[in-house]
Amino acid sequence: MNEKLSFVNPTANSPWGTYLSQVDRVVPYLGPLARWVETLKRPKRALIVDVPIEMDNGTIAHFEGYRVQHNMSRGPGKGGVRFHPDVTLEEVMALSAWMTIKTAAVNLPYGGAKGGIRVDPKKLSLQELEKVTRRYTSEIGIIIGPHTDIPAPDVNTNAQIMAWMMDTYSMNVGGTATGVVTGKPLHLGGSLGRVKATGRGVFVTGREAARRLGMDLRGARIAVQGFGNVGSVAAELFVEAGAKIVAVQDHTGTIVNTNGLDLTKLVPISRTDGVVGFKAGGDIVPNEDFWDVACDILIPAALEGQITAERAKKTTAKLVLEGANGPTVPEADDILAERGVLVVPDVICNAGGVTVSYFEWVQDFSSFFWDEDEINVRLDRIMMNALNQIWDTADKHKISLRTATYAVACERILMARQERGLYP
Numbered sequence: 001m002n003e004k005l006s007f008v009n010p011t012a013n014s015p016w017g018t019y020l021s022q023v024d025r026v027v028p029y030l031g032p033l034a035r036w037v038e039t040l041k042r043p044k045r046a047l048i049v050d051v052p053i054e055m056d057n058g059t060i061a062h063f064e065g066y067r068v069q070h071n072m073s074r075g076p077g078k079g080g081v082r083f084h085p086d087v088t089l090e091e092v093m094a095l096s097a098w099m100t101i102k103t104a105a106v107n108l109p110y111g112g113a114k115g116g117i118r119v120d121p122k123k124l125s126l127q128e129l130e131k132v133t134r135r136y137t138s139e140i141g142i143i144i145g146p147h148t149d150i151p152a153p154d155v156n157t158n159a160q161i162m163a164w165m166m167d168t169y170s171m172n173v174g175g176t177a178t179g180v181v182t183g184k185p186l187h188l189g190g191s192l193g194r195v196k197a198t199g200r201g202v203f204v205t206g207r208e209a210a211r212r213l214g215m216d217l218r219g220a221r222i223a224v225q226g227f228g229n230v231g232s233v234a235a236e237l238f239v240e241a242g243a244k245i246v247a248v249q250d251h252t253g254t255i256v257n258t259n260g261l262d263l264t265k266l267v268p269i270s271r272t273d274g275v276v277g278f279k280a281g282g283d284i285v286p287n288e289d290f291w292d293v294a295c296d297i298l299i300p301a302a303l304e305g306q307i308t309a310e311r312a313k314k315t316t317a318k319l320v321l322e323g324a325n326g327p328t329v330p331e332a333d334d335i336l337a338e339r340g341v342l343v344v345p346d347v348i349c350n351a352g353g354v355t356v357s358y359f360e361w362v363q364d365f366s367s368f369f370w371d372e373d374e375i376n377v378r379l380d381r382i383m384m385n386a387l388n389q390i391w392d393t394a395d396k397h398k399i400s401l402r403t404a405t406y407a408v409a410c411e412r413i414l415m416a417r418q419e420r421g422l423y424p
């Protein structure tokens with residue numbers, strides 16, 4: 001086999017390369033299980049599909065779609081579906097691998113998977129979006145299912161898209177299979193608390209990290225990159241706890257107000273016009289200036305690779321909460337550590353979403369639904385237990401929270417791998 005041509009080899013500066021170097025860092029802490037580590041460096045299965053649809057103007061458009069099942073040693077694959085023009089197979093591989101680590105870090109009975117379509121959904125009509133979603137679901141239908149691989153929302157996908165996915169899969173199997181996706185609308189087997197779960201998890205882990213750092217959340221200055229499902233919910237919860245949001249960046253630009261942005265106005269405006277639509281509430285500044293804004297907490301909640309070495313050198317934050325997946329490149333991770341900036345890594349920080357997805361899946365199977373308080377109490381408990389265990393591991397080995405999270409997670413995954421053994 002020609003190793004150089006293998007699709008598991010990363011291209012320069014890619015999220016998959018970031019993931020592989022994160023795995024390399026954990027090997028010294030795996031003991032005899034290190035023998036199995038190669039299992040984490042290649043996806044179990046990757047499917048590339050053509051998604052042809054008839055556009056509203058009568059032309060035929062083709063989009064490329066992916067579903068990657070990185071690891072299923074501990075249970076069915078679990079992970080979102082991203083609609084974005086820059087999605088690639090390699091990116092989806094990285095996102096699926098981070099799901100493997102994440103589900104193991106919070107000890108959910110899942111493996112890791114992820115999907116995506118290379119499409120700009122903002123350029124599609126609602127009808128075209130539905131067609132893309134349904135055809136993609138049908139194409140990946142051969143590998144997803146309530147007991148095999150359960151998709152969920154990610155960037156640019158939402159409850160409506162999950163409803164179409166659930167319906168398409170159900171039509172193909174001739175029944176109603178609510179458990180095939182999570183993040184569904186409430187009356188279709190969705191769970192209370194799911195929409196806000198990821199942002200809530202960012203808040204819960206951030207509040208605990210701040211407490212351990214001796215940082216008072218009252219008056220703390222926070223900069224948030226990405227103001228969608230994750231970023232805006234986390235921002236609202238921190239404001240409720242007394243913090244102020246001094247800078248927000250989304251795909252439309254960056255807005256800054258050192259006295260704190262008024263979220264009651266910014267959130268609704270950002271949904272239609274982006275954050276730059278709230279000119280009245282702050283100063284619109286060039287995007288690169290976002291990284292210079294004086295802050296105590298930085299929440300990257302947009303895309304991968306945003307905290308580069310340069311940006312890590314200049315941030316004034318003492319605490320970074322990784323709402324996004326893979327926002328910090330490995331070189332920047334080292335710089336932040338040297339500068340004494342604490343990073344709560346994505347694989348624990350944003351695990352609230354998959355945790356409530358798990359609750360949704362469990363509720364669907366039992367057809368018995370919990371109230372929101374129960375969901376939030378259970379979510380808090382799972383996130384806090386996971387974080388405390390990771391913190392203990394970090395203290396014990398004197399390693400970063402990221403490497404500690406990987407140590408806890410990889411041990412669980414590779415132990416399962418070892419106990420199951422290799423087939424045949």
Ligand code: NAD
Binds near residue numbers: 230251302325351
């Ligand atoms: P979303 O589509 O709701 O929001 C994405 C936000 O990022 C938007 O505000 C968008 O304007 C902004 N953005 C996009 N490109 C940008 C750019 N180049 N610069 C600055 N901002 C940009 O998506 P989301 O669900 O909030 O996901 C955000 C991140 O959180 C992703 O990395 C995703 O994988 C991760 N995540 C999401 C969930 C979830 O439950 N939704 C769970 C875990 C992790």
